[in-house]
Amino acid sequence: MQEHSGAASGTPALEVRELCAGVAGREILHDVSFSIAPGQFTGLIGSNGAGKTTLLRVILGLMGATSGRVLFEGRERSGARASVGYVPQKFLLDPDMPLRGRDLVALGLDATRPGLALPSRARRRRVAEMLEAVDATAFADTRIGRLSGGEQQRILIAHALAARPRVLLLDEPLANLDLRSAHEVVALLARIARSEGIAVLLSAHEMNPLLPVMDRIVYLAGGRAASGTTEEVVRADVLSRLYGHHVDVLEVHGRVLVVAGAGEAGDLAGHQGIFPGAGIPA
Amino acid sequence: MSHLLSPVFETGFFESGPVHRALAVGSLVALVSGVVGVFTVIRGQSFAGEAFGDLGTGGGAGAYLVGVGPLWGFVAGNVLAAGAMEMVGIQRARGRDLATGIVLGAGIGLAALFLYLGSTQQGSSGATVTILFGSVFAIASTTVPLILLLSAGALAIVLAIYRPLLLSSLNAEMAAARGIRVRMIGALYLLALALAAALAAITIGTILSTALLIGPAAGALRLTSRPLRAMACAAAIGILTVWAGVVLAYDSYYWPPVGRGWPVSFFVVTLVLIAYLTSGVPDTLARRRAGAARGRSGSTAGTASGRPGSAAGGTRG
Numbered sequence: 001m002q003e004h005s006g007a008a009s010g011t012p013a014l015e016v017r018e019l020c021a022g023v024a025g026r027e028i029l030h031d032v033s034f035s036i037a038p039g040q041f042t043g044l045i046g047s048n049g050a051g052k053t054t055l056l057r058v059i060l061g062l063m064g065a066t067s068g069r070v071l072f073e074g075r076e077r078s079g080a081r082a083s084v085g086y087v088p089q090k091f092l093l094d095p096d097m098p099l100r101g102r103d104l105v106a107l108g109l110d111a112t113r114p115g116l117a118l119p120s121r122a123r124r125r126r127v128a129e130m131l132e133a134v135d136a137t138a139f140a141d142t143r144i145g146r147l148s149g150g151e152q153q154r155i156l157i158a159h160a161l162a163a164r165p166r167v168l169l170l171d172e173p174l175a176n177l178d179l180r181s182a183h184e185v186v187a188l189l190a191r192i193a194r195s196e197g198i199a200v201l202l203s204a205h206e207m208n209p210l211l212p213v214m215d216r217i218v219y220l221a222g223g224r225a226a227s228g229t230t231e232e233v234v235r236a237d238v239l240s241r242l243y244g245h246h247v248d249v250l251e252v253h254g255r256v257l258v259v260a261g262a263g264e265a266g267d268l269a270g271h272q273g274i275f276p277g278a279g280i281p282a
Numbered sequence: 283m284s285h286l287l288s289p290v291f292e293t294g295f296f297e298s299g300p301v302h303r304a305l306a307v308g309s310l311v312a313l314v315s316g317v318v319g320v321f322t323v324i325r326g327q328s329f330a331g332e333a334f335g336d337l338g339t340g341g342g343a344g345a346y347l348v349g350v351g352p353l354w355g356f357v358a359g360n361v362l363a364a365g366a367m368e369m370v371g372i373q374r375a376r377g378r379d380l381a382t383g384i385v386l387g388a389g390i391g392l393a394a395l396f397l398y399l400g401s402t403q404q405g406s407s408g409a410t411v412t413i414l415f416g417s418v419f420a421i422a423s424t425t426v427p428l429i430l431l432l433s434a435g436a437l438a439i440v441l442a443i444y445r446p447l448l449l450s451s452l453n454a455e456m457a458a459a460r461g462i463r464v465r466m467i468g469a470l471y472l473l474a475l476a477l478a479a480a481l482a483a484i485t486i487g488t489i490l491s492t493a494l495l496i497g498p499a500a501g502a503l504r505l506t507s508r509p510l511r512a513m514a515c516a517a518a519i520g521i522l523t524v525w526a527g528v529v530l531a532y533d534s535y536y537w538p539p540v541g542r543g544w545p546v547s548f549f550v551v552t553l554v555l556i557a558y559l560t561s562g563v564p565d566t567l568a569r570r571r572a573g574a575a576r577g578r579s580g581s582t583a584g585t586a587s588g589r590p591g592s593a594a595g596g597t598r599g
Contacts, residue, residue, distance in 0.1 A: 060458075060459045061459075062455065062458055062459060084459070086455075086456060086459040086460075088453060088455045088456055088459075091453055093452075094324075096323070096324070096503050096504075097324060097452065098320070098324070098502075098503050098506060098507055098508060098509050098511075098512040099448070099452065099507070099508075099509060100507050100508060103508060103509060104452070107445060107448060107449050107452075110445060111445045111446060111448070111449040111457065111460055111462065112445070112446060112460055112461060112462055113445055114442050114443065114444075114445070114446070115441060115442060115444065115445070116441060116444055116445075116510070117445065141507075142507070143507040159456075
C-alpha cells in the first residue's frame with residue numbers, strides 16, 4: 001500500500017503488485033506491493049502470523065494469489081524457476097540422511113535434471129566456489145544432519161545460490177541461530193547481494209540484526225505491508241497507520257523498538273505490547 | 283582347494299541348477315532392493331514397503347488360485363496397492379499413512395480368503411509357505427525373464443528420477459520451489475518400490491520382503507554419508523547376505539532334522555539383522571574416540587564453541 005519511491009532505476013529484480021492471498025476464504029495478504037532492485041538487501045519484517053511465509057510462498061508459486069501479480073525482472077513467472085533461489089524455514093535435517101554439504105550444493109546446480117550427474121570438472125569447481133563463498137569449505141564433507149544450525153544455513157544458502165538466481169528468498173533464516181551466527185549469516189548475505197547483484201528478500205520477526213545491512217524494508221502487519229527505506233517505514237505515523245492504532249518507535253542504544261502507544265494496551269494482548277523489531281538487549 | 287572349503291560348501295553346491303538360479307536371482311533382487319531401499323529409509327516409507335509385503339500376499343495367493351506364477355500376483359497386488367495409496371492419500375503425509383493402513387488391511391483380508399480357498403479346494407498348503415516365506419530354490423526358469431524385466435524397470439525409474447527424488451526427499455518445498463513436480467516424482471518412486479517389494483517377495487517371501495529392502499539400506503546409511511555410495515553399499519550388503527543365506531540353507535540340508543533343510547529366508551533375515559547391528563560399530567567407535575579426544579583437551583575445547591555465556595560453566599556437555 002504505502003509504496004515509498006526510492007527504487008533504483010531500471011527493471012526491478014522482483015516486483016509484487018497489489019497482491020492479495022488467502023487460505024480457506026480467510027484473507028492473509030491484502031494489497032501488498034513492493035519491488036526490489038538487483039543487489040538490494042530487503043528485510044521482510046513482521047510478527048508470527050503476519051503473513052511472511054504466505055508472501056514468500058506466493059512469490060515462489062507454491063501457493064496461488066487471489067489477485068495481483070508477481071514479476072521477475074518485469075516478467076510473469078514461467079515454468080523455469082532457476083532465477084529464484086529459496087531457503088525454507090528451519091526444518092529438521094535427519095542425521096541419517098546420507099548427504100554432505102557438498103552434495104546438497106551440487107543438487108542446487110542441477111536437481112531438476114533427470115538421471116545421475118556426470119562427474120565434471122566445471123561442476124566440481126562451481127560447487128567448491130559456492131562453498132568458498134559461504135565459508136563452508138571446512139565442513140563441506142560432513143553429513144548435513146550433523147552440522148550446527150549456522151553451518152546448515154550456510155550450506156542451504158550455497159544450495160540456493162548454486163544455479164545463479166537473480167532473486168534469493170529466505171524464510172526466517174535467523175531463527176534458532178545464536179547471535180553471532182545470525183550476524184555472520186546476515187553479513188554474508190549482504191556481501192553476496194552486492195557482489196553478485198542478487199536481490200535478497202529475507203524474512204525475520206526481528207529487524208535489529210538486519211538494520212546495518214538492510215537497503216529496504218517490507219513491514220507486514222495484519223496482512224498489509226509498508227515498504228521503503230527503514231527511515232521511510234520505521235516511523236510512528238507509518239506503522240500506526242499499518243497497525244490501525246497508535247504505536248511508538250523508540251531507539252534505545254542503536255536498537256529500534258516498536259511499542260504499543262498509551263491507551264492501546266487492550267488491543268495488544270498476545271503482543272506483550274512490543275511489536276517486531278523489538279529486541280530486548282541481551 | 284575345494285576340499286578345504288568342503289565344510290562350507292557341501293557337495294553338489296556348485297553343480298546345482300536351482301542353486302545357480304537362486305544366487306543369480308538373489309543377487310539381482312538384492313541389488314534392486316539396495317538401490318530402492320535407500321530412498322525408502324530416507325523418505326520414511328518403510329511402512330509402505332511393509333504394506334506391499336502384505337498386499338503382495340493377497341496377489342500371490344490369488345495367482346496361485348488362478349494358476350499363474352506368484353510373481354505376477356505380487357506385481358499386480360503391489361501396483362494396485364501403490365495406485366490406491368496414491369489416490370487416497372494425496373493430501374497430507376498423515377493422510378498417506380492412514381491410506382496405507384486401510385489398504386493394507388484389505389490386502390491381508392484377500393490373502394486370508396485366497397489362501398483358505400486354495401488350501402481347501404486344491405489342498406496346496408505348500409503355497410502358503412512359499413508365498414509368505416519365499417522359495418528361492420524353487421524359482422521356475424520361466425520366471426527369470428519377468429524378474430529381469432521388473433528389476434530393470436525399478437532400477438531405471440530410480441536412476442531416471444535420482445536427483446529430483448533426492449531433493450524432494452530432503453525437503454518437498456525446496457524441490458517444489460525449483461519447479462520439481464514433487465507429487466509425480468513421489469508416485470514414480472512408489473511404483474519402483476512396488477516392483478522392488480514384489481522382487482524381494484519372490485526371493486524371501488512377502489512377510490519378510492521389507493527386511494531386504496530396509497535392512498541393508500539402513501545399515502548402509504550408517505556407513506557412508508554419500509547417497510550413491512549408500513546405494514552401492516546397501517546393494518553389496520544385500521548381495522552378501524543373500525549369498526551367505528543360500529549357502530547356509532544348502533548346508534542346512536545336512537543339519538538336524540537331516541534331509542529337511544532350513545528356509546533361506548530365515549538365514550537372509552538373520553544375517554540382515556546382524557549386518558545392521560554391525561554397521562553401527564564403526565560410528566560408535568568413532569564417537570568414542572572423538573569423546574575421548576574431547577575429554578583430553580578438556581576445558582579449552584568447551585570455550586571454543588562460541589557461547590560466551592556458557593564458557594564459565596562446565597565444559598563437558
